[in-house]
Amino acid sequence: MPLQQAAAKGNHAIPSVVVKYVHATAIAIRMVANADVNAVNKLYLVEPFGSTFFKTLNTIKMKKYTLYALILLMAFSWFPNLKASTNVKLKFNHKIGSVNYAKNLQVKNNLDHDYTITRLEYYISNVIIIHDGGSMDTLKNTYFLMNPSGATETLDLGLRSVTNIEAIQFSIGVDPFNNHANPASFMAGHPLAPKSPSMHWGWTSGYRFLAIEGKSGSSLNQTYQLHGLWDANYYSLRIPVAAIDDNGAKVIELNADYDKVLHDISINSGVIAHGDNTSDRKALQNMRDSVFTNTNGQGDILSIKAIDKSKTILTYPNPAQLNAQINLTVNSTEQVYYKVINLKGAVIKQTLLGTTKLFIDKPGMYTIQAFTAANTLVAMKRQIVL
Amino acid sequence: MNKLVSILCIATLLVACTRDKKTLVTNAFASQFAMPIMPIPANNLPSKDRIALGKYLFYNPALSKDSSVSCSSCHLPEHSFTDQRKFSIGSDKQLGTSNSPSLANIGFHPYFTRAGGVQSLEIQVLVPIQEHNEFNFNLLKIESRLLQDSYFKKMASQAYPSKEPYFAITASIAAFERTLVSNQSRFDQYIQGLSSLNEQERKGLELFFGSRTNCSQCHGGFNFTNYTFANNGATQIKNDSGRYQITHRKEDIGLFKVPSLRNIALTAPYMHDGSLNSLRSVLKSYNKGGNSTHFNNQTQIKKLHLNENELAQLEAFLHTLTDMNFVHNPKFKKQ
Numbered sequence: 168m169p170l171q172q173a174a175a176k177g178n179h180a181i182p183s184v185v186v187k188y189v190h191a192t193a194i195a196i197r198m199v200a201n202a203d204v205n206a207v208n209k210l211y212l213v214e215p216f217g218s219t220f221f222k223t224l225n226t227i228k229m230k231k232y233t234l235y236a237l238i239l240l241m242a243f244s245w246f247p248n249l250k251a252s253t254n255v256k257l258k259f260n261h262k263i264g265s266v267n268y269a270k271n272l273q274v275k276n277n278l279d280h281d282y283t284i285t286r287l288e289y290y291i292s293n294v295i296i297i298h299d300g301g302s303m304d305t306l307k308n309t310y311f312l313m314n315p316s317g318a319t320e321t322l323d324l325g326l327r328s329v330t331n332i333e334a335i336q337f338s339i340g341v342d343p344f345n346n347h348a349n350p351a352s353f354m355a356g357h358p359l360a361p362k363s364p365s366m367h368w369g370w371t372s373g374y375r376f377l378a379i380e381g382k383s384g385s386s387l388n389q390t391y392q393l394h395g396l397w398d399a400n401y402y403s404l405r406i407p408v409a410a411i412d413d414n415g416a417k418v419i420e421l422n423a424d425y426d427k428v429l430h431d432i433s434i435n436s437g438v439i440a441h442g443d444n445t446s447d448r449k450a451l452q453n454m455r456d457s458v459f460t461n462t463n464g465q466g467d468i469l470s471i472k473a474i475d476k477s478k479t480i481l482t483y484p485n486p487a488q489l490n491a492q493i494n495l496t497v498n499s500t501e502q503v504y505y506k507v508i509n510l511k512g513a514v515i516k517q518t519l520l521g522t523t524k525l526f527i528d529k530p531g532m533y534t535i536q537a538f539t540a541a542n543t544l545v546a547m548k549r550q551i552v553l
Numbered sequence: 554m555n556k557l558v559s560i561l562c563i564a565t566l567l568v569a570c571t572r573d574k575k576t577l578v579t580n581a582f583a584s585q586f587a588m589p590i591m592p593i594p595a596n597n598l599p600s601k602d603r604i605a606l607g608k609y610l611f612y613n614p615a616l617s618k619d620s621s622v623s624c625s626s627c628h629l630p631e632h633s634f635t636d637q638r639k640f641s642i643g644s645d646k647q648l649g650t651s652n653s654p655s656l657a658n659i660g661f662h663p664y665f666t667r668a669g670g671v672q673s674l675e676i677q678v679l680v681p682i683q684e685h686n687e688f689n690f691n692l693l694k695i696e697s698r699l700l701q702d703s704y705f706k707k708m709a710s711q712a713y714p715s716k717e718p719y720f721a722i723t724a725s726i727a728a729f730e731r732t733l734v735s736n737q738s739r740f741d742q743y744i745q746g747l748s749s750l751n752e753q754e755r756k757g758l759e760l761f762f763g764s765r766t767n768c769s770q771c772h773g774g775f776n777f778t779n780y781t782f783a784n785n786g787a788t789q790i791k792n793d794s795g796r797y798q799i800t801h802r803k804e805d806i807g808l809f810k811v812p813s814l815r816n817i818a819l820t821a822p823y824m825h826d827g828s829l830n831s832l833r834s835v836l837k838s839y840n841k842g843g844n845s846t847h848f849n850n851q852t853q854i855k856k857l858h859l860n861e862n863e864l865a866q867l868e869a870f871l872h873t874l875t876d877m878n879f880v881h882n883p884k885f886k887k888q
Contacts, residue, residue, distance in 0.1 A: 367683070
């Protein structure tokens with residue numbers, strides 16, 4: 168597609184001056200012309216300064232070479248987008264034991280307790296494609312609300328700059344930053360927007376990471392409901408995979424055996440657990456440890472397992488006054504250092520290994536995370552600064 | 554340090570009082586009660602339409618599953634937005650499990666609910682919507698119900714153009730709540746030198762801010778709370794209650810948000826479980842170092858050795874925190 172045409176297809180009017188100058192700049196043209204149409208569209212449509220910027224440029228009759236430099240700079244800043252990329256897909260084979268997953272199937276868990284599943288919903292987030300010798304391609308701000316209904320399901324992970332895929336990493340649930348965001352501030356259709364039945368749990372102001380519900384007991388006259396949630400139960404798992412080429416796309420295939428969600432959970436006489444209690448937490452741990460495998464049956468290989476529930480950070484005082492000393496202790500034998508993360512998810516402070524105090528100079532709500540020297544996250548804690 | 558400051562304040566206050574009953578208080582003392590800046594999210598700055606829509610929804614029973622209760626069923630303006638019940642009654646006549654707190658000056662709070670799990674007023678709206686013993690409902694279902702209401706439709710698109718109607722629901726209610734400012738009590742007028750307190754009230758004030766009671770260590774500042782979590786020993790504590798529900802830490806069992814004492818004379822019954830019926834019973838509990846002992850009771854909670862007269866003085870002082878302009882403000886009431 169010729170450049171102007173591609174540009175004109177967008178819904179923004181493109182100031183003709185841009186097109187003119189791109190043409191005038193040999194290198195810029197070559198780079199743009201080699202790229203796919205999407206990237207070209209992006210180059211024109213994501214006008215970072217708005218069209219008035221270009222109009223101003225035109226009227227002030229900027230020196231030509233300054234303008235060339237600018238255009239070059241712009242082209243370079245989009246360079247990653249212009250790189251060849253492959254469509255990556257993540258395919259799930261939804262199962263209950265050895266059979267294909269379906270709602271309302273009557274099955275038995277490993278304790279020989281009968282059950283059916285009437286609701287199964289969970290979040291997948293923080294997806295990272297490990298590729299080409301351990302490089303990590305993180306899908307930022309990408310959430311999937313899984314609600315299995317048939318035997319297979321394929322998620323589109325988009326165009327990624329990867330050649331050889333080695334492993335897939337993801338978390339069940341919602342990361343601590345967005346876990347405490349306002350669901351109503353997401354547009355309808357977004358996985359984190361309000362849902363019915365709700366995935367958001369009001370009084371902890373966080374999302375259900377996993378909701379599994381159904382009937383249990385030998386005559387299926389009991390009800391079980393396990394809703395697992397809470398920041399400390401946000402685990403990552405990593406599974407080695409070899410992607411299959413399919414019509415130019417790379418497909419990563421995983422088996423998800425939902426029978427394992429209820430492993431070692433006594434459901435015979437029904438159980439309602441919402442939050443971070445025993446069986447609801449266990450269900451989330453099962454999601455991490457045994458539900459997902461590659462097609463060879465291999466599961467999570469991350470040595471970093473859950474944030475150990477027995478390890479906690481004690482901060483004092485909490486809330487603390489502005490700039491006041493906050494004392495920190497972790498009940499861990501290993502030395503730790505701390506990161507202070509603001510509500511936007513940015514690390515605003517990082518202490519040295521072995522520190523036991525810190526000061527925060529901006530009022531707000533923070534997450535303090537404790538890491539070992541090997542950068543293993545061992546505990547998290549909310550801190551309020553007034 | 555805090556203690557020292559408050560003693561100094563009291564001392565200067567006393568000097569000021571004996572010198573001239575009209576001058577009343579020192580600037581240093583008064584400055585503790587200066588109204589702080591209210592934190593407001595950038596995507597929900599107040600506007601006339603937003604506040605009007607929020608008020609409309611605050612009084613609207615369409616938010617509850619059986620259309621029987623609204624926010625105002627449990628948060629009534631004439632009781633500083635509490636409901637006089639031990640536990641509130643929600644949709645389908647279900648009984649709640651905690652006492653409804655005042656919403657006076659709620660916009661200044663750094664977090665919400667007594668366990669402290671909620672970060673903003675916008676998100677707080679989702680709590681009653683989903684609690685089984687409150688609205689027992691769902692934001693999307695409320696949205697589709699309200700979209701039948703032409704006033705809502707018009708106002709939502711006017712107040713929050715290009716936002717989802719469900720965003721307008723949570724945001725506008727929060728915008729309305731931020732207007733609930735109470736700062737015209739007799740106490741406020743007193744520290745501004747606009748009115749005086751009688752002898753009994755002044756003595757109560759001295760007790761409240763003095764080291765004999767420690768009240769102001771937890772209930773200090775503009776809103777008469779330091780927003781920490783504490784166990785004041787007033788009631789029996791359940792093993793999984795209070796801040797513990799959020800942190801799961803033993804040291805947080807039975808710790809509750811320190812409540813504001815503004816308009817406290819209007820908000821009986823008291824404490825998270827509504828177990829104390831009158832201000833006098835609250836003061837009696839503090840006087841004997843708490844009604845119950847628990848391993849997490851705060852160290853400030855100890856026998857106060859106040860006599861009946863002094864209890865009456867403290868109580869008289871607490872009455873000066875009542876702001877009649879606030880509770881009768883037509884802007885806050887249902888049209």
